[in-house]
Amino acid sequence: MEMRSVLVQKLKQIMDCNEKIVIINADLAKAAGLAEIISRFPKRCFNVGVAEQNMTGVAAGISSYGFVPLIFTFAPFATRRICDQLAVSVCYARQNVKVFGLDPGISAEYNGGTHMSFEDIGVLRSIPEFVIFEPCDTIQLEKSLDSVVNHNGAVYIRMFRKETPKIFCEDYDFDLFGSDLLKVGRDITIFCTGIMVEESLAAGKILENIGISAEIINIHTIKPIDKKTIINSAKKTKHIVTAENHNVFGGLFSAVSEVLSENYPVPIGAIGICDKFGQVGKMPFLKKYYKLTSEDIAKKAKEVLAR
Amino acid sequence: MEELLKLDEICKKVRRDIILQIGMLGVGHAGGSLSVVELLVVLYKKYMRVDPKNPKKAGRDRLFVSKGHSGPAVYAVLCDMGFFDHSWLETLNKPGTRLPSHCDMNLTPGIDMTTGSLGQGLSCAIGACLGSRLNEDHAKIYSILGDGELQEGQIWEAAMFASHQKLSNLMVFIDYNKAQIDGLVSDVCGIEPLALKWRAFGWDVLEVRDGNSCSEIDATISGAIKSEKPCAVILNTIKGFGVSFVEELEVENHSMYITNEQMKEAVKELGF
Numbered sequence: 067m068e069m070r071s072v073l074v075q076k077l078k079q080i081m082d083c084n085e086k087i088v089i090i091n092a093d094l095a096k097a098a099g100l101a102e103i104i105s106r107f108p109k110r111c112f113n114v115g116v117a118e119q120n121m122t123g124v125a126a127g128i129s130s131y132g133f134v135p136l137i138f139t140f141a142p143f144a145t146r147r148i149c150d151q152l153a154v155s156v157c158y159a160r161q162n163v164k165v166f167g168l169d170p171g172i173s174a175e176y177n178g179g180t181h182m183s184f185e186d187i188g189v190l191r192s193i194p195e196f197v198i199f200e201p202c203d204t205i206q207l208e209k210s211l212d213s214v215v216n217h218n219g220a221v222y223i224r225m226f227r228k229e230t231p232k233i234f235c236e237d238y239d240f241d242l243f244g245s246d247l248l249k250v251g252r253d254i255t256i257f258c259t260g261i262m263v264e265e266s267l268a269a270g271k272i273l274e275n276i277g278i279s280a281e282i283i284n285i286h287t288i289k290p291i292d293k294k295t296i297i298n299s300a301k302k303t304k305h306i307v308t309a310e311n312h313n314v315f316g317g318l319f320s321a322v323s324e325v326l327s328e329n330y331p332v333p334i335g336a337i338g339i340c341d342k343f344g345q346v347g348k349m350p351f352l353k354k355y356y357k358l359t360s361e362d363i364a365k366k367a368k369e370v371l372a373r
Numbered sequence: 374m375e376e377l378l379k380l381d382e383i384c385k386k387v388r389r390d391i392i393l394q395i396g397m398l399g400v401g402h403a404g405g406s407l408s409v410v411e412l413l414v415v416l417y418k419k420y421m422r423v424d425p426k427n428p429k430k431a432g433r434d435r436l437f438v439s440k441g442h443s444g445p446a447v448y449a450v451l452c453d454m455g456f457f458d459h460s461w462l463e464t465l466n467k468p469g470t471r472l473p474s475h476c477d478m479n480l481t482p483g484i485d486m487t488t489g490s491l492g493q494g495l496s497c498a499i500g501a502c503l504g505s506r507l508n509e510d511h512a513k514i515y516s517i518l519g520d521g522e523l524q525e526g527q528i529w530e531a532a533m534f535a536s537h538q539k540l541s542n543l544m545v546f547i548d549y550n551k552a553q554i555d556g557l558v559s560d561v562c563g564i565e566p567l568a569l570k571w572r573a574f575g576w577d578v579l580e581v582r583d584g585n586s587c588s589e590i591d592a593t594i595s596g597a598i599k600s601e602k603p604c605a606v607i608l609n610t611i612k613g614f615g616v617s618f619v620e621e622l623e624v625e626n627h628s629m630y631i632t633n634e635q636m637k638e639a640v641k642e643l644g645f
Binding site: 088109110112114115117118119123124126127128129130131132133135150151153154160 | 492507
């Protein structure tokens with residue numbers, strides 16, 4: 067099942083129970099799969115057209131009226147395009163807006179460089195109190211949405227729209243301000259997020275085959291980050307790799323490095339976009355081009371261990 | 374007539390309080406605060422259903438001051454309405470103040486939206502109109518825009534969406550004082566034909582010949598209130614109106630220094 071289908075099913079339940087939830091999108095209702103929601107809740111769904119800045123202000127205004135707006139567009143337009151509106155009308159004004167940024171990083175695929183957000187986490191991470199969350203599979207998305215909607219404040223949901231590999235089981239327990247220990251290890255920790263969770267798990271197997279025990283932790287919430295888990299895992303393995311579908315400047319590598327440099331400095335290697343722009347292509351090609359594959363992660367782990 | 378005379382008296386008091394706020398600090402946005410005094414006084418005294426004892430009251434009318442740098446004018450009127458004590462006015466922009474230069478809904482009772490980054494307030498007002506429609510509370514939503522602010526693209530995104538949504542509970546005022554930081558609006562980046570622009574975006578448009586006249590503003594609002602479309606009211610105002618030394622500075626009065634002597638002189642000029 068696609069991520070957007072799970073999103074819509076869960077949103078239907080949430081909106082049935084909570085009449086304060088409204089949906090605003092900027093001409094991407096079809097892309098986000100929102101048609102069913104719009105036909106079920108026509109009065110609570112608004113399409114502002116191709117006008118993301120206005121969408122954000124409208125969201126802030128309806129939030130000031132006591133509603134909880136969920137806004138939808140592609141990740142770059144949900145972040146860099148509306149950075150000032152998010153900073154002032156939403157966050158500084160303390161409005162309760164949930165921002166869905168669709169198809170982040172290389173998952174923009176054939177939309178190419180203009181749509182390939184390698185900077186969205188960095189843009190938002192410097193705005194105070196913004197919660198930045200990236201679900202990695204349908205179960206995590208489904209389990210997270212109540213917490214996301216109930217959190218009183220701005221949340222960015224960095225969301226791939228389509229099918230993902232299954233990472234979690236049905237009995238998974240979600241904590242918006244926690245992280246997920248996916249594999250226990252002793253030699254090195256791989257902190258990963260989004261589509262890089264699958265690659266990191268595969269890298270763990272490659273490393274296991276050569277006698278390296280990797281701990282793998284999904285950092286689903288990049289801000290506020292789960293400092294305690296990061297520090298404790300670093301104390302145990304003393305070697306770190308981060309893996310993200312984002313520029314290594316400003317994203318997960320930066321966030322993990324900030325925590326550890328202040329609390330428990332250890333060698334850290336970064337897998338991510340090394341300060342490059344995006345381009346058109348399918349994900350397997352892009353993963354190879356930007357060195358985001360499981361082999362790249364395993365190689366980086368060996369480099370860090372050799373330091 | 375008696376009522377209008379009373380409003381004129383309140384305007385003088387509000388002007389005095391603007392000058393005192395900025396004068397006691399020594400610097401501030403005098404020009405664009407003085408130009409909207411009559412509008413704010415007419416709105417709050419005659420039209421807006423608000424409760425100073427319960428500033429967040431559900432279903433109240435709301436004002437989105439998109440030109441957030443007019444804070445000192447809004448504070449003077451809110452103070453006169455009883456939203457907070459007169460002593461607060463001495464704290465404008467001082468450490469720990471609840472009256473910052475630009476309007477902040479989380480600091481000042483009676484402020485309905487945080488503004489200051491120009492171009493954003495109209496979209497927020499539209500969000501409130503939609504909220505009011507969903508709640509069926511029949512609130513009237515007002516917004517004040519600067520003329521230079523109309524150079525922001527987001528204003529026109531919002532204007533298009535408001536008419537598409539047929540927001541008849543939205544009334545927007547344009548403080549057309551013809552000046553912005555770097556000079557005359559017509560020299561920096563002209564916005565004419567202004568009325569035609571708003572009409573082309575699907576709005577009813579009304580013009581107030583003298584935007585610093587309470588009676589003209591009152592007559593226009595009372596006519597516009599029945600509009601079935603969003604309504605834009607263009608107020609031909611004078612930046613710095615009512616205080617000679619500010620008004621005489623023309624395009625230099627956007628943000629300006631005020632000495633103790635000038636402050637005293639202005640208070641005297643206003644009849645206090």
